[in-house]
Amino acid sequence: MVSSPILRGGNLSIDKEGKEIQKSTRKAILPLWNAYYFFTIYANADEVKAKEISCSSDVLDMYILSKLKELKEKLTVAMDKHDIVEATTLVEEFLEILNNWYIRRSRQRFWSLKEFGCEAFDTLYTVLINLCKMVAPLAPMISEFIYRNLTGNESVHLENWPELAEIQIDNPLISKMDFVRLISSNAKAVREDNKLRNRLPLQSMMVAGEGVDKLTDFFDILKDELNVKEVKVEKNVEALAEKFLYVKTPLVGKRLSQYMKVILAASKLNQWELNADGTLAIAGQTLLKEEFEMRLVLKEGLKGQALPDNTAVIVLDTTLYPELIKEGMARDFVRAIQSLRKEKDFDVSDRIALIIKTDNEEVKQAITEYKEYIMEQVLALSFEFADKVENENSFEIGEGLVFADAKVV
Structure with missing residues (x-):
């Protein structure tokens, strides 16, 4: 409710299915829980005792720590003003970055403790316990559960608002x-x-x-x-795009309605000039900054798009290319085996033996060429093709059908 339109002076329709409540759950509660759940799975598997840190040698760690400190400063201002709408928005945006950028980009570091050490665990632990302190007024129950389980302390609601004095924002x-x-x-x-x-x-x-x-x-x-x-x-x-003048006719029409025809004609002929102050000179008139946009249009034959602010193009x-197609097949195969691991309820650290069958030579060649990559990704200790696969599971790879089975070894 605290993130609903009610706090903006709007209405909130409560349907029988509770979809509006589910929406709030998806935006904040589940993302916070998912981050905590991810941490506990790998920390418990490797018996990691994480600690709070203020810096790291990894750039992604430093980024999320900086974003955490930035969140704390912005959230402090919002809460002091009793701007709950702004506060919930800030938390939702941070959780999006935490889950869909930091954790997703750092997964390998949580999988390979011996190779990467504990910095990722320490960083995520630091984020989670301080995030719980910040969201405690907004989500008291889940923040209490997560905080107590991570720290063993009595209650998040007995803690002070975080200072994070030792974390420096790297703007x-x-x-x-x-x-x-x-x-x-x-x-x-x-x-x-x-x-x-x-x-x-x-x-x-x-x-x-x-x-x-x-x-x-x-x-x-x-x-x-x-x-x-x-x-x-x-x-x-x-080199890749052409600039295109977009005139915001509703705004220009209100102020310069008698000149609209000549302005639009000049814009089509590219007869205009940007002024030093950001305004635009066209057809003997001056358009204000908010009355036009300079948009980028890709040159013919290119596949891409301009950024929303039209400052760059991709x-x-x-x-x-044939080699890329084969690598794509190998990646599709990895995804299929990862799904198979979940279906069989394997532990995240279980090593497996893979048995595969396919009559498609192109798929077989792709899987063979990328055998080492596949084994590393799916934690396979052995990997072999066979004429028959027991308990077979089938999936499409490229134009072929592949049968596979996996067992813990």
Whole structure:
């Protein structure tokens, strides 16, 4: 209820199915629980005793710690003003970043304690216990449960509001990583528009326009996140797109209705000039900043889109090369085996033996070529093709049908 339209002076319709209540659960309660559940699964499996930290050697850790401190500062202001709507919005946005960026991008570090150490566990622990303190006034029951289970302390409601004095906000890092996230979400939209599943590798992505220097240190993250082999940047956006003047006719019409015809005609002929103060000179008139937009339109034949603020464009090479198709099949196979592990209720640390059968030579070749990658991803100690598979499970890979079974070893 505290995040509902009621606190904005609006109405809230309560349906019999409780969909509005479920919506709030999806936005805040479940994301917080999922983060806690993820932490406990891997911390308990490796018997990790996590501790609070203020810094880390990993860039993703430093990013989420900076976002945590940023949340604390903004949330303090919102709560002091009794702006519950703003407070709940801030928490929801942070939980989105925590689950769908930090945890998802850091999974490998939780799986491989010996290789990566405890920094990821310590970071997530720090985030969770301080987040519980912050959301306690908004979600008292779940924050109490999580906090007590993580710390063993009496109650989150007996704790002071967090200070996080030792955590320093890295604003340049926040700016860069937020831009990386923006590029990622828009590039995924391009994939979706072109019906290219995320597990299918692509050769390259080009980003052109303002701010591309922010991406330089994060090429590896982008390549992994977007499943592309190469990331390229270009400062000159006109190498990939053309600028298009969009006149907001409702606004301009109210002020300059008698000049609308000549203004629109001049805009189509690109007879305009941007002024130093951000206004636009066109057809002997001056348009205010809010009366027009400079939009970017990709050049013909390119597959991509402009960022929402039209400061840069993203272009994907959507050519389906044979090697990329085979790698995509291998990734599809990994996804299928991971689903099989869940169906069989295997523990996250269980090592398995895989038996596979397929009559499709292209699929068989792809699985064979990427055997080591597949075994690493699904925690397989053995891997073999057979003419017959007991307790077979079937799934489609590419144009072929694959039968497989997995057993704990």
